[in-house]
Amino acid sequence: MTAVSRHYVLAAGGTGGHLIPAFALAAELEQRGHHVALITDERGAAIPGKPASLTAHVLPAGRMQGRNPVNWVKGVRGIMEGRRMALRLFESFEPTAVVGFGGYPALPTLLAARSAKIPSVIHEQNAVLGRVNRFFAGRVDAIATSYAEVNRLKAKHLSRVTLVGNPVRSEVLTLRDQPFPPFTEEGLLRILVTGGSQGARVLSEIVPDGLAMLPPALRARLQVTQQCRPEDIEAVRNRYASHDIPAELGTYFENMAERLADAHLFIGRAGASTIAELTAVGRPAILVPLPIATDDHQAANVREVVAAGGARSIRQHKFTASELAKQIQAMAQHPETLANAAHAAWNCGYPDAASDLADLVEGFGGEPLMDVIRMSGQPAATSSEALALERAE
Template sequence: MTHQNEPRVSRHYVLAAGGTGGHLIPAFALAAELHARGHHVALITDERGATIPGKPDYLTAHVLPAGRLQGKNPIAWIKGLRAIWAGRAMALRLFDSFAPACVIGFGGYPALPALLASTSAGIPAVIHEQNAVLGRVNRFLAGRVQAIATACPEVDRLDEKYADKVALVGNPVREEVLELRDQPFPAFGEDGLLRVLVTGGSQGARVLSEVVPDGLAMLPTALRTRLQVIQQCRPEDIDAVRERYRGHDIPADLATYFENMAERLADAHLFIGRAGASTIAELTAVGRPAILIPLPIATDDHQAANTREMVAAGGARSIRQEKFTAVELAKQIQAIAKSPEALANAAHAAWNCGRPHAATDLADLVEGFGQAPLMDVIRVGHGTEVSFKEQTA
């Protein structure tokens, strides 16, 4: 961390991320912070990652091969290893010209070649884990990197032997979302509208389309007649969902994609949806109570783990998908929104789980390499301890 009277030194940093917005969004947030500090930043990603919206213009993207090591097919493993090795060689050539002070990986197989190259070249490396379960690539790299930045205070599959290099920083969110943190929770009185935001990720979720309209219809009249729903649906589901809401006489604004998600979140009193890392980070940054339905096929069931902190704090209710019925949804909504005070308390509990300094803390962490020793506060993320939970596969 640079002291107040020390001049900043412009350095080069490489971010390695790809595949999904869950990996790219925090990478973009860190890039913005490092760029604002006068550093030069480059991105290593895969072909899919290069198309994710939100990349800053100043962030040059380098697309590298990134193989996957999954399944039991030996031919697939050989192809995956060849792609990883080719990506590593390309990353080493980039490092020769770019000379990064540090390489920061955000998980996923597209980050693997760059991190292998950094450790081979003796370049300091940091990995950032967005979920409450250390991902497979990050588990493989944990012993090779200089620091492990986490988004959650409790991280499964993170071995205690790495405790000395763990820093709880949070999960960086988009600036337009972070700007909502100091705005008050939308007014919600005994007679006002109850605005419900429903999303299922970039492609929507069919189970939400099937369950949410009927669950909202089962609410007591005092709540049901005040509903205003905004829901993201899959293109093939949207007409049927619209008919369901029309049959229940519930006003609903439906779309397959919302560009102004920050504005939608700002107006919402209650969120219903999946429990991806970026979703949790945004809900807690803004302070919005939620009914969370973890994706059951998520690797290592990490979405269920992601809900722990919000649920324990009282800011969310979690329903496993096999138990996600209209009756259960109506029950949980009544529990969290039984009164304006209860909903406001849940919103404040969610807000307390937020880590609004995630981008700056992560930037402090990586910027510390080659400078003065890091301040102790960075190791615990503004005073919050990190706990470890090793699990067997």
């Protein structure tokens, strides 16, 4: 008995927002017997959580920033160098399809795929089509989206669109079938506060004082876990201590999935991966969109879950201690309110996102397939044996 194995190249910028869904797709494709290579930048190659089996290639991407013509020339040169390197990878790896997840490294990779006439797919994590994905929307074979409504996606490109959702980490997805943690009139109210990979200073400044403004009976039941920037953590610790609120603080929590599993309420930013995980697990949230996010995409990201009743959104200029206390009290005053919000968030989740995206990707590329895995036990060539990418001299 034999099963066909294909080769795929994934290209993503070096942030968690781009890489988490790329990692999830890579794991799904590898589970199906395929070989996967990743093209990213230096940050992406070193980011925690990258699967050990996933070979990463760092390509120059080039950035078209500012008005200085010199920077534009350098940017174009970087893009073209990255394109040449991607083409050499394609010659040795022979991908059936290329998948771009946005970010600068996806640009030269998708240009190379177009030049080599290799089928290509883009995945958009946010509710606003990103710059690289906007450029390629009319040039790729398929557009996978995470939301039913995506801003800056032209009507003429809708025929290419498939709604799959935003793939999340497997350890988070396993929590989907677990019940919402019991929350009673007398029990603890466990609150998880994070602000992205670096934390968010506004959360450190507002959340402790906002929690202190809750009614005494509710404040006495608080148990807080908060991510802070290293330079802020002592000030935040002192602030919680002055309010007599128990809080565990850290700059990074490795077991974030476990903490999310225990949380009754999340407070944080509205990044695509954050919302995908909250809705996959079913956790109510108070979200503060990052005001400087490109095209204000975090504000767009919250629309669906807020409309469903699974979260509340506060714009940063209105994010005050009193407003936060008001929203928490409205959500947590009665146990059933939080439970209902959790269920509404859960209904917004896309638990099959990785599988559905893999199905979409597998649908492209009818060329002769690369390897044959012999199910009798003889292993196929590994991706490290198949890959050969050398820098231009």
